[in-house]
Amino acid sequence: MQKSLSVYDSDGSTFAPLVVIELALETKEEAIAWLLNRVRDKQQYGGAELLVEQLTPGAQGTEKVNPNVYVVGASWQRLLYGAEDVGLFKEFNDGSMRGFTYANKHNFKEFQGDGDGFLSMAECQYIIKHELDNLRAKDEAHVPGYPKMKLYPGKSVIRRMQSKGILVQVFPLHEKEELKRLSFSWYKNIKLSFQPLDDIRHYFGEGMALYFGFLEYFTLALIPMALIGIPYYLFDWEDYDKFTVFAGFNLVWCTVILELWKRLSASLAYGWGTLSRKKAFEEPRPGFHGVLGVNPVTGRAEPLYSNAKRQLRIYLVSIPFVLLCLYLSLYVMMIYFDMEGWALMIHDEEPTFWTGVLLFIPSIIYAVVIEIMNLIYRYAAEFLTGWENHRLKSTFQNHLVLKVLVFNFFNCFASLFYIAFVMQDMVLLRQSLATLLITSQILNQIMEAFLPYWLQRRRNKKAHKRMIKTMGDKELPLSEQVKLEADMSTYLGTFDDYLELFLLFGYVSLFSCVYPLAAVLVVLNNVTEVYSDAFKMCTVFKRPFSEPAANIGVWQLAFEAMSVIAVVTNCALIGMSPQVKSYFPESETQLILWVVGFEHFLLASKFILTFVIPDVPKHIQIKLSRLEFESLEALKKRVNKMYKETLDEEKPQTSVWISWVYEVYG
């Protein structure tokens, strides 16, 4: 926990600043006062009981500085109660993971003294974010000073202010010392070792750690494929017999690694306490709107939006729109092939230097158009998914992921499919695959790491200069740190990182039997990806709030779908190879039937493998069952004891108690 930075509370006691709240420059005084009051107020009066102070601006106000920046912290006791509230799981004395409770705190393994240091800073920040989000309107009809910013009882105050733009941002602070240590063990000294996943989780939370865990696992899992692929390149093996063996290995391997990842991720999530943690009830996401009604589940006043309307929007607008975009993408692809044919024709007629250059023009145009289309489509998909008005952030995310995934898959692979199955030109396919893979990797590295790094560096230099002017060699004061971090870019989540991995997985698996070197390239890319991603998380972006996650969610499904498609494409490619065709010289029908039979066999095997390999390793399963069993036993004992008491005399309090216990146990 960061001790060096502290601000003084209004009582005069210091507290460690954890989270920054930035309000708009022109926010009215009464709204600010009201908000701060709500944040500080005791919980029984509906407050968050947190500590919050205005940030004292830096020494010289040379630039126009927004004065409405506040830092939020909390007492250790408040944070520990908050850990109970959010249902944090911690390691118990007996080595199992249990829901943390304040009353039982001394039985948790790492709890020492008064609990200072028991929670990591990321956990504290997560708790504060949870408490801030749960600050709900009581009887206020609107935000004071803003009659148009309507509130209703139970509406999250922070979300309303955020959606109306008064609240510019809420972000957690970095810890300089911790970050330095983490970045050193993570990417600063290049060595052969696993990533410090526990430290990453400690600093960035489980969602991020699972991404890096998956990235590392995926890379390691590809190494056998890469090793088998190298001799194909070195010895220039061109015969399809060997490729067929390679493809067969690939297909089994893809299924096995995806299944094993589920087990590994369950182990990781268990150790991090997110596997058995139950999800709290999700509140409507900020952008959700509707007629104020009563939520049938919670009984609370809440905007409602009919599901039928949403379905209509999805089926009548979103799906046709996506299909139209796919058609457009197909159309553009056909134009590209036409252009390429035309360029080739010109070049063949009268080959000069300029016609040689002309040969590259279609590919360049196509690549640029694809990028533009992806960009426009991304905005359109976000708009449409927003317009579908999903109540929960998770469903919104799923619908967005699905839309983007389908289009990106199509855009990236349509031309390869066309070359493979319509043109049936394996040499061109190999060339295109290699070109696409290499280009996309180079572009990605530039766009993802070097560009933001360069921008960040320029910004930092300016800040650094100013700092040296004012401070000399002393440590950066809090106000400067907050200012620096407030200006950093916001990390928008793991979506794009997973999408990139997903497309790479497609390059490796879909056409593996024509280009065995793909795995080698992807392994190389992933190794640099680990470093560039680590680098960008540590230096380029604002610290993100940690997201508890038990698995990689919808991406697991996406990767599995890709591996099913890979079975189909690889079988088709094998069937089209001249070596395989030569086994059936008389009858093409025989050949196709054999290939189809083989494909069905592979698909059935995949399905059976998925069933046979348990998703959670045995030893974790036993621990989970033990916890469940213990709570069942505890319940039984309690109830037995209680009803014996009830037999003696009917205490109304006890009976309410029992009924409640049963509701919980339900």
Add this chain to the structure above:
Amino acid sequence: MQKSLSVYDSDGSTFAPLVVIELALETKEEAIAWLLNRVRDKQQYGGAELLVEQLTPGAQGTEKVNPNVYVVGASWQRLLYGAEDVGLFKEFNDGSMRGFTYANKHNFKEFQGDGDGFLSMAECQYIIKHELDNLRAKDEAHVPGYPKMKLYPGKSVIRRMQSKGILVQVFPLHEKEELKRLSFSWYKNIKLSFQPLDDIRHYFGEGMALYFGFLEYFTLALIPMALIGIPYYLFDWEDYDKFTVFAGFNLVWCTVILELWKRLSASLAYGWGTLSRKKAFEEPRPGFHGVLGVNPVTGRAEPLYSNAKRQLRIYLVSIPFVLLCLYLSLYVMMIYFDMEGWALMIHDEEPTFWTGVLLFIPSIIYAVVIEIMNLIYRYAAEFLTGWENHRLKSTFQNHLVLKVLVFNFFNCFASLFYIAFVMQDMVLLRQSLATLLITSQILNQIMEAFLPYWLQRRRNKKAHKRMIKTMGDKELPLSEQVKLEADMSTYLGTFDDYLELFLLFGYVSLFSCVYPLAAVLVVLNNVTEVYSDAFKMCTVFKRPFSEPAANIGVWQLAFEAMSVIAVVTNCALIGMSPQVKSYFPESETQLILWVVGFEHFLLASKFILTFVIPDVPKHIQIKLSRLEFESLEALKKRVNKMYKETLDEEKPQTSVWISWVYEVYG
């Protein structure tokens, strides 16, 4: 509740007899006394606190009567506490289903007075069975009087005595009045109406009611297919174009009805209170053996058996055995086809009456051999699954179902597959399908209903004669009723009934495009099946203990697997039809590619449909979420209140309480 029958307790108070325990004739006195004592003992001393009395034998002991027959009952209060113990869900005042609690009893909808009549007799019997099964050895090393009948602390006494044969049977009694009412509304007056599923569930429990619900649903769902199939028969439509349309409809329909059944079954299970009921920890099944060790989950002494050994037995013995049996079945089938070809040859050479008879001989032999093989295989499968030594009854069941299912599927459909895809003789396929379907239906009805009915009738007549001799016109005394019911056959569960439905579903779906009348036949069969099954449950068998069930379990999966296979077979049949072939006169390759493409499209659609249709209807989902939400809220309030108290003074009791609540909530 049956009031007319009652026995006197040792205290002199009467109780309604619910369950019968029959011990072996030569059981030693001390073992009997010990068992009865344990059943009667108070719960705090490890007893079951039930009422139990020896059955006073009937008026004349003309036949040799076993005196060791006991009837078990319980006080209403004991049963209500038992309802808590087993976690029964009942309708609450607000219309939702909640876990019953004794303390909260007056808030349940149907609770009146002292709760007499609140629980159905089937529920009471289930509770008593549960309490008897949970009668566990304390410090006894063996059953008194039987030094070889080892016990260890925590071992279920009833199960040990049952596995050693001292305990002959435990069965619940029928209720004559209730049964008369049920059988009247169920099958006695033939009318067009739904089955009284709620009454069936009330009398036989949820597992049975779900079977009959599924049977009815399946029949209704086939009616559209049957209606579309009729014109094909009437107008002798032979062209495959129309069959193709029919098959297409069939495939979509199969997927949709299976998905909708999940929703319907969720609705039913919710109303019956089994949907949200959590499964208790399963105890090892009676036949399980191993070295006494400590269960890692419960920490109790229990026989343990290494999972690795079990896997070895499954993979090295069971799977090879099943494959060998499949090979044998295939071999027998080939012999059958050889014999048929040979008979046909003889008949064609010199057709006489005797060669005409000869034509039927192979089919008859084959049918008989198949029946014998099924029978032998069933025993072998049960032996092997027992030898695999599964710890839980549910895993044992799943492995047994899988073994039997695969072999039965193969035995029933292998010849059809051979005719369809190797011989490619559609006329023969249609004939064989019709013959198999009709024969198996007739055989089933005879084996399942008429034979047991006839046997039962002979028995009843004898009993009736004796009864009239002794009683004249009076009501049957308890001892006679018990004697009658003890002699009835034991219902072995829904396994065979589901298996039959599964095979019928196969006949309808696998080759639907060559024989559209199959659906009509299956509908007719199912209508009679409802009546014959209802009849056999009410009059032929002992009443079974009710089994709480939330769905049809592994059978849902089996039906879905069948519908996937149906997609493949139907697409292949369509591709082989001359009409479809005529669209691709030049290229067979084109044809096959189109068919394969179509098949992949259908499979993908099935998969997507399964995802898109939610398994639980919206309104049930809302009710479930509300219950969950309420318990979360209750927990929060409690914890908030508690920790405010803890802040005032650290009461150790409260802190234990909170920690325990969190364990439950976990």
